[in-house]
Amino acid sequence: MGNSIYEVRRRAVLALARSQVRVDALLVSRGADVGYLSGFSGDDSLLLVGVGLACLITDGRFAEQAAAECPDLEVIVRSGPMSTAVAGVARGHKIRRLGVQGGHMTLAAQAALGAAVGARCRLLAVGEVVLGLRAVKDAEEVRSIRRAIGIAQRAFRGLIAGGAKALSGRTEREVAAELDYRMIRGGADSPAFDTVVAAGAHSSLPHYRPGRARIRPGQAVLLDWGAWAGGYSSDLTRVVFIGRIPPELAEVYEVVLAASQAGLAAVRAGVSAKAVDRAARAIIERAGLGERFIHSLGHGLGRGRGNAEVHEPPGIGRLSAARLRAGMVVTIEPGVYLPGVGGIRIEDDVLVTAGAAVKLSTLPAAASAMVLR
Amino acid sequence: MGNSIYEVRRRAVLALARSQVRVDALLVSRGADVGYLSGFSGDDSLLLVGVGLACLITDGRFAEQAAAECPDLEVIVRSGPMSTAVAGVARGHKIRRLGVQGGHMTLAAQAALGAAVGARCRLLAVGEVVLGLRAVKDAEEVRSIRRAIGIAQRAFRGLIAGGAKALSGRTEREVAAELDYRMIRGGADSPAFDTVVAAGAHSSLPHYRPGRARIRPGQAVLLDWGAWAGGYSSDLTRVVFIGRIPPELAEVYEVVLAASQAGLAAVRAGVSAKAVDRAARAIIERAGLGERFIHSLGHGLGRGRGNAEVHEPPGIGRLSAARLRAGMVVTIEPGVYLPGVGGIRIEDDVLVTAGAAVKLSTLPAAASAMVLR
Numbered sequence: 240m241g242n243s244i245y246e247v248r249r250r251a252v253l254a255l256a257r258s259q260v261r262v263d264a265l266l267v268s269r270g271a272d273v274g275y276l277s278g279f280s281g282d283d284s285l286l287l288v289g290v291g292l293a294c295l296i297t298d299g300r301f302a303e304q305a306a307a308e309c310p311d312l313e314v315i316v317r318s319g320p321m322s323t324a325v326a327g328v329a330r331g332h333k334i335r336r337l338g339v340q341g342g343h344m345t346l347a348a349q350a351a352l353g354a355a356v357g358a359r360c361r362l363l364a365v366g367e368v369v370l371g372l373r374a375v376k377d378a379e380e381v382r383s384i385r386r387a388i389g390i391a392q393r394a395f396r397g398l399i400a401g402g403a404k405a406l407s408g409r410t411e412r413e414v415a416a417e418l419d420y421r422m423i424r425g426g427a428d429s430p431a432f433d434t435v436v437a438a439g440a441h442s443s444l445p446h447y448r449p450g451r452a453r454i455r456p457g458q459a460v461l462l463d464w465g466a467w468a469g470g471y472s473s474d475l476t477r478v479v480f481i482g483r484i485p486p487e488l489a490e491v492y493e494v495v496l497a498a499s500q501a502g503l504a505a506v507r508a509g510v511s512a513k514a515v516d517r518a519a520r521a522i523i524e525r526a527g528l529g530e531r532f533i534h535s536l537g538h539g540l541g542r543g544r545g546n547a548e549v550h551e552p553p554g555i556g557r558l559s560a561a562r563l564r565a566g567m568v569v570t571i572e573p574g575v576y577l578p579g580v581g582g583i584r585i586e587d588d589v590l591v592t593a594g595a596a597v598k599l600s601t602l603p604a605a606a607s608a609m610v611l612r
Numbered sequence: 613m614g615n616s617i618y619e620v621r622r623r624a625v626l627a628l629a630r631s632q633v634r635v636d637a638l639l640v641s642r643g644a645d646v647g648y649l650s651g652f653s654g655d656d657s658l659l660l661v662g663v664g665l666a667c668l669i670t671d672g673r674f675a676e677q678a679a680a681e682c683p684d685l686e687v688i689v690r691s692g693p694m695s696t697a698v699a700g701v702a703r704g705h706k707i708r709r710l711g712v713q714g715g716h717m718t719l720a721a722q723a724a725l726g727a728a729v730g731a732r733c734r735l736l737a738v739g740e741v742v743l744g745l746r747a748v749k750d751a752e753e754v755r756s757i758r759r760a761i762g763i764a765q766r767a768f769r770g771l772i773a774g775g776a777k778a779l780s781g782r783t784e785r786e787v788a789a790e791l792d793y794r795m796i797r798g799g800a801d802s803p804a805f806d807t808v809v810a811a812g813a814h815s816s817l818p819h820y821r822p823g824r825a826r827i828r829p830g831q832a833v834l835l836d837w838g839a840w841a842g843g844y845s846s847d848l849t850r851v852v853f854i855g856r857i858p859p860e861l862a863e864v865y866e867v868v869l870a871a872s873q874a875g876l877a878a879v880r881a882g883v884s885a886k887a888v889d890r891a892a893r894a895i896i897e898r899a900g901l902g903e904r905f906i907h908s909l910g911h912g913l914g915r916g917r918g919n920a921e922v923h924e925p926p927g928i929g930r931l932s933a934a935r936l937r938a939g940m941v942v943t944i945e946p947g948v949y950l951p952g953v954g955g956i957r958i959e960d961d962v963l964v965t966a967g968a969a970v971k972l973s974t975l976p977a978a979a980s981a982m983v984l985r
Contacts, residue, residue: 281819282919299906300818303951319931341719346712346737349719364719416796423789428821429806445673446654448801533672545918546655558692578676 243311244379248372249276249288255368262338262363264289266325266352269343271542272369274470279308285321286312287328296324322348326355338365367552374539374552375566380471381590381599384540384568387431387473388588388600390466394421395477395602403481403611407456411436411449414460422466431465431472432549442478442582445534445574456482459581467544474540474549474570475600476586480610488583491528491575492606495583498522498573499604502536506571506589506596512559519573520557528575535559537570540588567591568599616684617752621745622649622661628741635711635736637662639698639725642716644915645742647843652681658694659685660701669697695721699728711738740925747912747925748939753844754963754972757913757941760804760846761961761973763839767794768850768975776854776984780829784809784822787833795839804838804845805922815851815955818907818947829855832954840917847913847922847943848973849959853983861956864901864948865979868956871895871946872977875909879944879962879969885932892946893930901948908932910943913961940964941972 256265267273267286277286277295281304284297294313297305302316317324329337337356339349341364353362376384398405398418406414415434422430437447438454442461454460458481465474484492502519516536523532535556543551553561555569563569569591574584585604590597603609629638640646640659650659650668654677657670667686670678675689690697702710710729712722714737726735749757771778771791779787788807795803810820811827815834827833831854838847857865875892889909896905908929916924926934928942936942942964947957958977963970976982 280821302906304817304820339719341723344719345715346717346719346722347714347739350714350737364723366720412796412801416793419796420789420793423785423792428785433802444677447677448653533675 245276245278246293246311249293251372252276252369253288253290255372256338256365259365259368260338260363262336262365263334264292264329264332265338265365266340267369268340268348269369271544271548272340272373275369275373275542277309277312279305280470281305285325287325289332289334292332294328296321296328320351322351322355325352326357329356329360334360336361336363338363340369341365342367342370370552373541375564376541376568377566380541381568383469383471384473384588385599387427387466387468387471388475390422390425390427390468391464391473391475392600392602393425394418394466395462395464395475397421399479399611403456406454406460406479406611407481408453410451410453411438411441412451414454415449418462418464422464427466427468429467431467431474431544432546435461435463437461440579440581443576443578443580445576445582445584454481457485459485459488459583461582461584463584463586465549470542472540472542472544472549473588473600474586475588475602476572476584477602477604478583478585478609480606482610482612484606484610485581487580489606491577492583494523494526494528495573495575495585496604496606499571499585499587502571502573503587503589503596503598506563506569506591508563508565508591508593510563512553512555512561512563513557515563516555516557516559519571523573523575531575531577532573533576534574537572540568540570563591565592618649618651619666619684622666624745625649625742626661626663628745629711629738632739632741633711633736635709635738636707637665637705638711638738639713640742641713641721642742644917644921645713645746648742648746648915650682650685652678653843654678658698660698662705662707665705667701669694669701693724693728695724695728698725699730702729702733707733709734709736711736713742714738715740715743743925746914748937749914749941750939753914754941756842756844757846757961758972760800760839760841760844761848763795763798763800763841764837764846764848765973765975766798767791767839768835768837768848770794772852772984776829779827779833779852779984780854781826783824783826784811784814785824787827788822791835791837795837800839800841802840802917804840804847804917805919808834808836810834813952813954816949816951816953818949818955818957827854830858832858832861832956834955834957836957836959838922843915845913845915845917845922846961846973847959848961848975849945849957850975850977851956851958851982853979855983855985857979857983858954860953862979864950865956867896867899867901868946868948868958869977869979872944872958872960875944875946876960876962876969876971879936879942879964881936881938881964881966883936885926885928885934885936886930888936889929889932892944896946896948904948904950905946906949907947910945913941913943936964938965
């Protein structure tokens with residue numbers, strides 16, 4: 240068991256943490272990070288990683304599950320406060336310098352833990368070393384993401400197979416719920432984040448929440464959805480047209496599609512994330528729509544789930560400092576939003592390699608393929 | 613607009629913060645808190661509250677929405693980092709002592725903000741004053757919770773109306789997905805958290821995630837679900853029996869039901885949360901099952917959504933320090949879990965008043981009503 244993938248990851252994370260700040264051990268508190276480093280799939284549990292130390296601190300609700308999922312870990316089932324339990328392990332292992340996840344631990348959690356460990360143990364904030372390690376996927380992880388993409392794509396294809404009448408006359412929310420239901424029946428554990436279905440002018444709000452508006456013939460409908468399956472997420476966006484392409488969006492669509500292609504073509508190991516953003520953004524700026532592209536081009540994709548965590552490093556935007564590395568999986572999602580009119584966004588998921596990017600999502604993107612009759 | 617409910621809440625929160633620590637203004641970062649104090653329903657935005665200051669800092673994705681939802685707020689659409697934008701407002705309003713949410717702000721966010729505001733402005737962690745205010749609901753909020761409960765109950769009734777064959781032979785995940793779909797068709801904006809459907813021995817894991825196991829005749833199936841609608845959550849649990857009550861769970865069910873009734877009867881303004889937990893727990897302990905009740909009796913319920921946030925103050929457990937106040941809405945959810953056999957949990961939502969608690973959920977709980985034929 241000592242050479243499990245989790246053990247290898249824990250060693251790497253500890254080394255990365257120690258390259259930032261001298262610590263005896265690292266306390267991992269972000270749920271997705273705990274799972275990545277232990278195989279544990281429950282919540283509300285912390286992982287303490289040190290040399291010869293891998294200890295999961297959980298509570299009674301997860302005791303059975305932790306024992307089954309993490310046979311190579313020391314599992315502590317706390318009954319008192321989490322901070323007391325962590326302090327007990329720190330004392331037992333003579334930890335004097337304990338790293339904590341600065342990007343996840345709150346000020347209140349730090350205060351409680353600091354009081355519990357006392358003066359003999361210092362808490363030291365460590366940067367996002369686990370997210371950094373997570374950014375580069377191994378073959379098994381890429382397979383999981385492919386599977387999550389496949390589930391999302393089949394759900395979308397199933398939805399639009401009914402043609403215009405599968406959407407027209409229904410509310411945005413009903414369509415979103417059907418897409419979610421299809422993903423789960425197709426093998427997802429849950430949607431990866433809140434599914435967006437935005438009809439007509441609503442699509443100019445990039446994070447619109449589907450509402451009671453009924454979809455009408457002639458409208459553009461933006462769908463942004465993904466599946467979470469086996470611990471990994473997919474994230475896709477398409478705009479479909481009910482019967483015809485609204486004339487005021489036809490040209491915008493072609494601009495966004497060209498930007499998507501330019502972005503995808505720019506993805507390659509060694510390239511700066513900023514340069515990828517620029518490649519796509521330049522197309523939109525050249526069309527005079529630069530001010531209508533109001534977000535970053537893309538983001539890393541992996542274990543993160545939910546609106547807040549599905550966006551992982553590397554960010555691909557104007558201000559990004561990251562450089563792409565082989566094994567990263569990122570979204571490329573240029574968008575143009577015309578307030579009161581509508582928005583177009585096209586989002587695909589790609590694997591970075593030393594050569595041309597491998598597009599993992601395979602839905603067509605041509606406007607003609609998106610017209611539902 | 614100056615006397616909107618949001619304005620009243622902002623004044624109260626500022627006063628509460630100042631009763632803890634001297635601050636010129638409070639930076640509100642938790643999304644549900646931002647919405648509670650502003651009416652804004654988007655994400656990734658912060659609210660700065662001071663005397664004569666109510667400023668929402670958002671980004672281009674939410675600019676249109678913020679203007680529409682928060683007409684009485686100053687809205688700043690940032691293009692650079694959040695910390696820079698906050699620092700700009702702090703400078704403009706001569707804020708020297710800025711409160712931050714200690715229970716939400718991370719160490720990394722504090723470090724970035726501290727660097728941006730510089731030496732002339734101190735950051736001071738404030739306790740959970742917004743959650744404290746949120747714990748007591750006004751009439752409009754209670755109506756919203758009632759509506760979220762009604763949606764969840766109708767979805768459950770619709771699901772089990774089909775009798776045993778509505779569940780038997782289907783996977784846990786399919787049943788969970790159908791319950792979610794029914795809630796959304798019934799008016800929910802989303803499920804309030806990940807729906808639990810746990811069949812047979814799986815129900816002994818209180819936070820089991822529904823899987824590919826097929827539900828079989830003779831099994832007990834635990835369902836824990838809720839709707840999120842109009843910004844408020846419901847949270848319910850029932851155990852249904854496919855055809856018959858498994859003999860090994862019959863007595864346990866009656867113990868949990870009696871504990872539920874004792875807990876509900878103990879809820880009243882002025883009573884300590886600990887005493888309510890004790891009233892229910894005593895029944896389970898008397899039956900010799902105290903060690904199988906491995907979690908708290910209940911928790912506050914309101915705007916929180918998602919597995920991590922649906923549990924709000926007050927916690928109702930053995931270690932709780934809270935005292936119940938009129939207007940609080942809490943869950944009462946005793947449970948007994950027998951590893952390898954199964955678990956029983958019954959969860960209802962109640963409103964605390966000066967007199968007897970008002971049970972907001974109205975599903976039957978008697979074992980006989982839970983047998984599907």
